[in-house]
Amino acid sequence: xxxxxxxxxxxxxxxxxxxxxxxxxxxxxxxxxxxxxxxxxxxxxxxxxxxxxxxxxxxxxxxxxxxxxxxxxxxxxxxxxxxxxxxxxxxxxxxxxxxxxxxxxxxxxxxxx
Amino acid sequence: xxxxxxxxxxxxxxxxxxxxxxxxxxxxxxxxxxxxxxxxxxxxxxxxxxxxxxxxxxxxxxxxxxxxxxxxxxxxxxxxxxxxxxxxxxxxxxxxxxxxxxxxxxxxxxxxxx
Numbered sequence: 001x002x003x004x005x006x007x008x009x010x011x012x013x014x015x016x017x018x019x020x021x022x023x024x025x026x027x028x029x030x031x032x033x034x035x036x037x038x039x040x041x042x043x044x045x046x047x048x049x050x051x052x053x054x055x056x057x058x059x060x061x062x063x064x065x066x067x068x069x070x071x072x073x074x075x076x077x078x079x080x081x082x083x084x085x086x087x088x089x090x091x092x093x094x095x096x097x098x099x100x101x102x103x104x105x106x107x108x109x110x111x112x113x
Numbered sequence: 114x115x116x117x118x119x120x121x122x123x124x125x126x127x128x129x130x131x132x133x134x135x136x137x138x139x140x141x142x143x144x145x146x147x148x149x150x151x152x153x154x155x156x157x158x159x160x161x162x163x164x165x166x167x168x169x170x171x172x173x174x175x176x177x178x179x180x181x182x183x184x185x186x187x188x189x190x191x192x193x194x195x196x197x198x199x200x201x202x203x204x205x206x207x208x209x210x211x212x213x214x215x216x217x218x219x220x221x222x223x224x225x226x227x
Binding site: 004009031033041042043044045048088090092098099100101102103104105106 | 146153156158172217221
């Protein structure tokens with residue numbers, strides 16, 4: 001059974017600082033998603049990572065995937081208040097046609113002025 | 114395009130009542146799914162469908178039924194609501210499924226079971 005763990009679960013940081021959110025998973029996978037959720041809202045897709053070494057960047061967010069370590073990171077550069085949200089990683093296991101996406105518990109990010 | 118729509122937005126039920134959460138999409142997506150989100154738990158897959166007439170169980174299917182008679186609609190039925198089903202429910206869709214495409218999520222239904 002696939003387990004997905006995010007660290008940290010809560011993150012409070014100051015504007016202008018850098019930080020990294022980690023997503024570890026327990027079985028083989030070659031497709032990993034990152035989503036953002038604002039309070040009381042739905043989920044918005046940020047990145048999809050498809051292969052070992054994949055790196056995607058959008059603004060102050062950069063996501064990477066290491067399939068051998070079963071690890072994805074979401075790096076925040078020079079945080080701004082607008083990035084305050086909950087970030088989820090979601091992993092699709094590599095097992096014959098699986099469509100069962102497994103989510104981490106989420107990292108609630110608060111960026112303080 | 115309205116995208117993925119869900120009704121109702123909020124619902125309060127008494128234990129034992131039944132209801133159907135509606136989900137519709139106008140993007141001609143084959144894949145649709147239902148998740149529940151509980152505090153501190155992330156999202157958990159309830160049921161999913163890879164096309165009209167085809168459904169399968171997710172991680173937490175007990176207490177829920179689904180059917181997919183059209184490409185556009187994927188209702189979620191609670192036959193006898195229990196307090197443990199208090200949650201926020203999200204419907205999602207994509208053209209090719211989680212194995213090929215990013216999913217688009219609806220706005221959610223907040224359900225309280227007393």
